Amino acid sequence: MILGKTMLASVLASSLLLTLISSSVAALPPHTSQSAAKSSYSEMIVNGATFSSADAARYEAALADVRHTVVESDGTTYGYTNKADADQHIERIANEPRAEHGGGVSPIHFKSKFYDLTNFKGDLWEVPWGTNIPDFHTWSDKISSLKITYGYSGVRLFEHNNYWGSSIYLAKSAEVQDLGSRFLYPNKTWDNQASSLQFIGKEE
Ligand SMILES: [Ca+2]
Numbered sequence: 001m002i003l004g005k006t007m008l009a010s011v012l013a014s015s016l017l018l019t020l021i022s023s024s025v026a027a028l029p030p031h032t033s034q035s036a037a038k039s040s041y042s043e044m045i046v047n048g049a050t051f052s053s054a055d056a057a058r059y060e061a062a063l064a065d066v067r068h069t070v071v072e073s074d075g076t077t078y079g080y081t082n083k084a085d086a087d088q089h090i091e092r093i094a095n096e097p098r099a100e101h102g103g104g105v106s107p108i109h110f111k112s113k114f115y116d117l118t119n120f121k122g123d124l125w126e127v128p129w130g131t132n133i134p135d136f137h138t139w140s141d142k143i144s145s146l147k148i149t150y151g152y153s154g155v156r157l158f159e160h161n162n163y164w165g166s167s168i169y170l171a172k173s174a175e176v177q178d179l180g181s182r183f184l185y186p187n188k189t190w191d192n193q194a195s196s197l198q199f200i201g202k203e204e
Helices: 005-027 056-062 083-094
Strands: 044-046 049-051 068-071 077-080 111-117 121-128 145-147 154-160 164-170 183-185 196-200
Touching (some): 068 083, 077 083, 083 154, 083 164, 164 183
Parallel strands (some): 068 164
Antiparallel strands (some): 068 077
């Protein structure tokens, strides 16, 4: 096929455009933690009021004191300023009747999945039920999405080693495809932040 001048020019222009696009993509640092205000925070209930992120700056201001997040199995999310209030909520979830999980399957067979990238992609780390991890080592500040697959209990992630700092509790069956949508502090999300993990609940 012989290209006319106009067509050739247009082919050149689009390949130039592609070059520009790929170089700007390549210029982004890997695993950007999106520290700028997000426009897509998950809805959070604090003191009975529901906050959504239509206005990220207002959301961050309203939730500035929230340190502990509780995500129920259906994704409903609560924020607490005091750890004791979050503890109480988590205990309530952990003590819910679990008749639906009968059948004698030992929880030891359940593994939760943690991923380096969003949308359950990238390096995968599987953690069997009941293994508290005070220090993620190479997985510190790395998790970007997760699936809590245990039938019996949830998992609480902490910002720092040794179950210290802010926390986010994820009930059984909770999935988070992008921790960048989970508020940690103003200008900071849970993406690439968790450093230790505790199991909440007991084997039956
Ligand atoms: Ca990551």
